Amino acid sequence: MSVLTVLYALLFYVATATLAGGVAWKCWVYARTPQPLKIPIPPAPATRRGVVLRMLTEVTLFRSLFRSNKWIWLFGWIFHVALLAVLLRHLRYFTEPVWFWVDMVQPFGLYAAFAMLAGLVGLWARRFLVDRVRYISSPSDHLMLALLVAIAASGLAMKYLVHTDIIALKAFFLGLMVFSWQELPADPVLLVHLALVAVLMIVFPLSKLLHAPGVFFSPSLNQVDDARERRHAAGWSAKIVRAGRTPGG
């Protein structure tokens, strides 16, 4: 077994553990942190059902962003949907036999790679061209886009320019999943692609990519507007000691 294979196998174990463990930890921290007051932001639904619908439109259609800025919405939405299609397409490297719907996704996933790249370039261009967005961008914002662009570009390069042995690659990943390591093809582009993906996975729970789990915990979006009907108390507001008298007291 080559040193490279061992290195990449370990890298992916570390990356997967960091991603899963990190996101789970963050979710636990968010869930455990109390929200003492009601702060829903309009349009705030008055029912739990309404909130579920609101969250769905937010995370699938980016509804608030659409109201806010059509360009960011266009690039951002295209990027995210394309990324989803690309991720689904990649499931074929982790399933044997390949699930039928993953088969069906394959051609879409291919177009999606280009769409994803276009979305990323659009978002990145805004960081240079719009003075307001340029002002708020820090090096990490640029690097994050660079990382995603490099992942997409290296992936496309393997599809169209320098093919890799995808049979062996699949064997490598299937092997990883059952702790039976197989040789990884030592193609430079593949190694770059995989290394960058691992970096993305490790960075995820440490960076602004936390917006993905974060959005579900956002009180302004997920609270029901029923403050008068239902008494809300959590954290310090659950510990209020009333100095005044109570009725009949």
Add this chain to the structure above:
Amino acid sequence: MATAFETPPLGEYPVIPLLREGAMAHSKPFVAKPDLQKGLGFPGELVPEWEKVAVTKLGELVSQSRALRVFLDSCVKCGACTDKCHYYLGTADPKNMPVARQDLLRSVYRRYYTFAGKFFPWLVGARDMTKKVLDDWYSYFHQCSQCRRCAVFCPYGIDTAEISMAARDIMDTVGLGQKYSNEIIGKVHKIGNNLGLPEPALRNTLDGLEEDVKEATGVEVKFPLDVKGAEVLLVTPSADFFAEPHIDGLIGYAKVFHAAGISWTLSSHASEAANFSLFIGNHDNLQKVAERIREAALELGVKRIVVGECGHAWRVAYSFWNTLIGPFDFLDPRYPAPQHICELTYDLIRRGALTLDKSANDDKVVTFHDSCNVSRGSRMGNVPGGQFTIPREIIRACVNKFVDMAPETIGETTFCCGGGGGLLTDDLVELRVKGALPRMQALQRVVEEHGVNYMAAICAICKSQFTKVLPYYEHSRDMIGSVHGLVGNAIVLGPKR
């Protein structure tokens, strides 16, 4: 700070300005004096090792508020909010873009509480807590009116108000408080209202109002104070006792109660609806100030609590009272607790209990300014959006000529008046005038296109702010008025025909 400044031009149509770095760096409100600070339980001046104290307090606040934690972690710097703040639109200072304002605090959070900020500060824009950072906080967290407009547009619902409240709480904790807000909270604790109006003066004012209304209408409309056993306790901003155009609103409420035959009372113990503790983000004071109202309601044995025209007071009442001073199991369950005066009036109008003569307001072409805290921090009625429809229905029932301003400037995307969130002070007049720009642009259009000459509002801060800034934009200060001022004009007293 009475430095000279130019009122921004209204322009043909609103534009998003190019950045002018440092344009408002000089804007700082007066600092609270030590005795003022101590009265609220804060240190009098900057404490030793304040940097450490500030960072510790930040950690505490984050662990106590899911909102703060999620908001500090989740921003992706997409830029959606950058052109949504009225202070940015009016000043072009980049630190008035909501995300940049948040980053003033987020950079410190990252430095001390995140892996990336601890080890790679330059990469993620993390900063040490220094005097320069504190100065920036003091300046720019007092250029946020906590109006929540940015939060409506943020894909994650990140609410800059929560962050600016936290920053002000931290500043108070290290001994750097804002004079205006803290002085007012002190007065509420000591005397019972923001204006520092003692009980005899209040009674005197109310007696005077009874005489005025008797003179004008011939009807004996009462303005009761501390009447035990009244049906309704009315809690209203103390500005309503004091000055135009607020006082017309109070007269309007009194006429509504009179016409509907509802017994009501004000309370000298809780003669103030406002709760500026919201603005400084301090929950001890928030609870303490709110508690007076529960005490007054119990003391007077009322069945309902109704809140007058005050934006942030209604946010606190609607969204927080049940949590802070509830449950309201001692009130009549047939009515919402608390109830907004507009809900009460609207209900009476719908039931035909009021006789309204619209022609009494025929000298006016009216528009309605949605106040930020009512629009984005509360609701009225039992369907979402009632806070927008109910005041408009009341106005339509009282006037013949009503037009709305441009849709992106009203409703849930309304622009703040420019004076909310504890900024309604003369030491911030430049900020207030510039921050009013987007509202003034929208108003200008309906003035030109529809001849609007009256802008109604349901917030004491909005009313005071516009009274001050309208002249800067070459409008009469009388243009701003109360919704219940319109009701008061239109209402026909005496036996119903």
